[in-house]
Amino acid sequence: MKKQLWLYAALLINLNSDLAHAKPQDKQTPDDDSGAVYNDSKKGIGVLPAAALAISTCAELQGINNDLSGEYYLANNVNCAGFDAGDGNGFLPIGNEATPFVGTFDGQEFSISNVLINRPTMDYVGVFGRAGAVDGSDEAIISRVTVKRFNITGRQFVGGLVGQLSYSSAENVHSQGVVTGEAGLGGLVGSNLYSIITNATSSGSVNGDHTGTDPNKIAYGGLVGSNDGGHISCSSSNVNVLGDYKLGGLAGENVGGTISQSFANGTVDGFSEVGGLAGENISGTIANCFATGAVTGEDEVAGLVGLQDADGVNPMIRNSYATGKPTGVSNTGGLLGLMIKGACADNYYDMTTSGVATDGCGAGGRTTAQMQMQNTYPGWDFNNTWQMNGYPDLRCAPTPPPPILDTDNDGIYDDEDNCPLDANTDQADLDKDGLGDVCDNDDDNDTILDPADNCPITPNPDQADLDKDGFGNVCDDDDDNDKVLDPSDNCPLIANPDQADLDKDGLGDVCDDDDDNDKVLDPVDNCPLIANPDQADLDKDGLGDSCDDDVDGDGIVNGQDNCQLIANPDQKDSDADGTGDACDTPESLAVQTTGLIVTRNAQANDDLAQFKMSSMQDLGAAAKAAAATAKANKTPLALTIQFGATGATPIYSYTAIAADLASVAGNRLLFHSADKKVQITCPFSAARCVVNIRKTDLDNAQLDALLTGELTVSLQVGVSTYSNTGTWKQFNSGNGKVTTYRKNK
Incomplete structure (x- = not known):
């Protein structure tokens, strides 16, 4: 009672009095309507002390416990997400019942966010646990700070910013979060003991016991749980309050204190002494206030104050109104539920929105239309305190921000939760569109809604589904539905369960456009499954020789054809050696070299050495066929003419190699060198072979030696050689210019 008398005595003191700078027990409190700010001689609110210590981190904030009388300020926003004092219960309150915080703390308009405290027995x-000495011997000053997105749990005297504020002050302070406990709970301050709170807001929820079985579980308020001898001005609350007894949208109980120029618009749900602004007003003053939230309880339930009574000093409610709907069993009023003692003056409530026709204060019930007319409120100060904004609105009270709630109870507050109505602690957001996957109806952001999207978490606006299995290609791990998963499938888009890969190039045959890997694409490859880069096709039937089972096109399959590369449909084999006559090559064949050799003078411009050999028919068809086979197969073939003794260095020799074989046609062999210096013609029917050698550069002696020596003629086809050697002697000699020789018979 002594403290209450101090407060009300202080109300009579002029604001300009020297007592404004007196000791704590003589502190000045402004007039209940003014909303003026208390100022202390040592620690003025809003004035940053020169020796103040900067707080930049949550650990530094926690460290204030090491010096509870220091002067501090926030240097930046402080995020306490994940912070723990070391005991697993989150942040440890600054100051406690025995050793309160008695310093200054200036937030400089910065915030403290994501504080978690889970201490249900504390x-x-x-x-701040307790700020200011309970006996008034020292005080704390807290200013210009917002605590938000907090979740704080204690037993009693629990608040978002301060558990109990004793003989101290808090100005321009704000809270947004959740407070849970048993008694003395406030969104901002749990217990305001002979302290001043001004320009403050709170939003969120206050959750107390709601069983109605323990009458000691009291004082639940949106801003302050218990305002015991304290002063609250120019403040507001948007908090949903749940508890048992003495619940208010702004203050659970106002005992010997003052509440002025303040309002509340949150819902309040309790059992007894339940009000939109205050649960009870005991010897306190409520002036120039209003409440708009719905109120629910059983007894003493009202839009503004549930119960008013006196404990020495008569309480007062004046110049205030309510629009919320009260729902109760007994003592339910539009403005006041039950008044035992005290007074009311110039108060109103909205009969239309409240649905209540009576009031415990005798306040004037008005329709909504009347409540929104300024002339309904004679005597109210619309120059300094009020202004019309639909209903009357306060000029000094700040509007509280929307509550920061955790609607889905996933530990992430709604303002940071990408799915505020659906629990998703991982906050997964596949398409980074700001909507969490659990509440995003187009998770991959491809404009196809998830229920109709065949790949709901992988963008595929074309909805391509190759195998028509209901899974889009981009998310189907077996696109061709051949039971071989795409990462292991050598043809992921064409079904090939056997995974055949002829050329072992890693591409299955069904999707490989060069199955034999011979660099000739399958559509133009005459052997698409057997490598044949030369595309040889002897019989010109469109099938390459490598894959043609009848290469020579004679109707006899290769395995049964005795001449696979030369057409011989009759399969004639005279010597019964398994090789048809068309391609059979005898091991030796005598070459008769009877005939003439004619030479011309070596000095002539067109030297010519010509010999004829008869019996060319002895070479016959076999030699011709062998030569044709050799040409077709690109096997060695050569015709050698050599003058000189056998085994000795020849006087002259020439070998017509395969490259010089011009043709095997017209019943003859035709050889000539690239420079046409040597030309050899062996027409079989003429029974002779003629060799023309031009510009031999041989002198007469060499010619004489050549023409009197030996002549060896060899025809080599593959591994077979046809050869004969004869001795030539001079037959007749002329003037040296033309000499004819004949071989001895």
């Missing part, structure tokens, strides 16, 4: 719980 009293005096908040960012």
